[in-house]
Amino acid sequence: MNFWGHFSxxxxxxxxxxxxxxxxxxxxxGLLHDLSKYAPVEFLAGVKYYQGFESPNNAERRAxxxxxxxxxxxxxxxxxxxxxTDYVTDGTHRYAGIRMxxxxxxxxFCDRVAASKTYLRSDYTDAxxxxxxxxxxxxxxxxxxxxxxxESWLRMLRDEGEEKTFAHVRQxxxxxxxxxxR
Numbered sequence: 001m002n003f004w005g006h007f008s009x010x011x012x013x014x015x016x017x018x019x020x021x022x023x024x025x026x027x028x029x030g031l032l033h034d035l036s037k038y039a040p041v042e043f044l045a046g047v048k049y050y051q052g053f054e055s056p057n058n059a060e061r062r063a064x065x066x067x068x069x070x071x072x073x074x075x076x077x078x079x080x081x082x083x084x085t086d087y088v089t090d091g092t093h094r095y096a097g098i099r100m101x102x103x104x105x106x107x108x109f110c111d112r113v114a115a116s117k118t119y120l121r122s123d124y125t126d127a128x129x130x131x132x133x134x135x136x137x138x139x140x141x142x143x144x145x146x147x148x149x150x151e152s153w154l155r156m157l158r159d160e161g162e163e164k165t166f167a168h169v170r171q172x173x174x175x176x177x178x179x180x181x182r
Contacts, residue, residue, distance in 0.1 A: 002050040009052065010037045013118040020110035024170040029079070029107045036076045045069035053119055078181075079107035081142045097142040101181035105146055106169055109153045113162075126161055130154040 014034055021030030036042055045068060049056035057067040074082040084098040100108070109129075116128035133154055140147070157165040173180075 001047050002052075003047050005052055006043070006046040006050040006056065009050070009118060010034070010043075010046065013114050016114035016117055017107075017110050020114055020166070021107060023166040024106050024110065025173055026103060026107055026110070029103065030110075033079070033107065033111070034073075034077060036073055039072065041072045042069040055115075055119075078104045079111055081108065081140060081146065084143070084146070085141050095141065097140070097146065099143040100146040101179060102149070102173060102176045103180040105149050106153075106173055109150060109169065112154070113157065127158040130158040 014037070017033045018030040021027070021033065037046065045060050046056040049059035049063065051059060057070040057073075060067040060069055074080045077083060078101075081097060081100065084100045084104075085095060086098050088094050088096045112129040112133065116132060117124045120128055133151070142150075153165060153169055156168060
């Protein structure tokens with residue numbers, strides 16, 4: 001159990017996401033990002049399974065076969081692609097990714113960059129978030145348009161760096177303001 005380690009990690013991550021969200025114009029989302037991590041179901045699991053180099057949800061998943069903290073978290077945070085899944089209405093009852101509003105795709109992008117920085121520390125590079133995403137790309141239930149947008153930003157970060165990418169995302173959000181959802 002590591003109360004201070006977990007508390008410091010989530011605060012560090014939350015601060016980075018807030019800074020990234022502010023850079024792209026998502027002030028409200030930056031301030032409210034991941035508040036559910038302080039709820040007992042998430043926080044106590046984080047303390048119990050804290051390691052410092054990966055999400056404690058992975059360790060909880062290995063120990064229990066699932067993560068109660070993750071199930072709670074993904075159902076309350078719209079920046080997770082797992083939040084945007086549902087049965088399709090074509091009669092097949094197939095489960096699929098639903099197109100995410102662009103403001104949440106941008107927050108997801110900021111979250112992935114911040115998570116890479118938090119866990120990789122000095123080993124972080126602008127390719128880290130892209131590499132992590134690509135490791136599990138084929139198993140994600142994600143809408144094709146959402147996938148295309150997220151991947152384009154992750155590639156741009158990898159190839160052209162933070163300054164250009166964050167400026168691009170900010171401009172994209174301004175141009176697509178009508179596609180935002182609260």
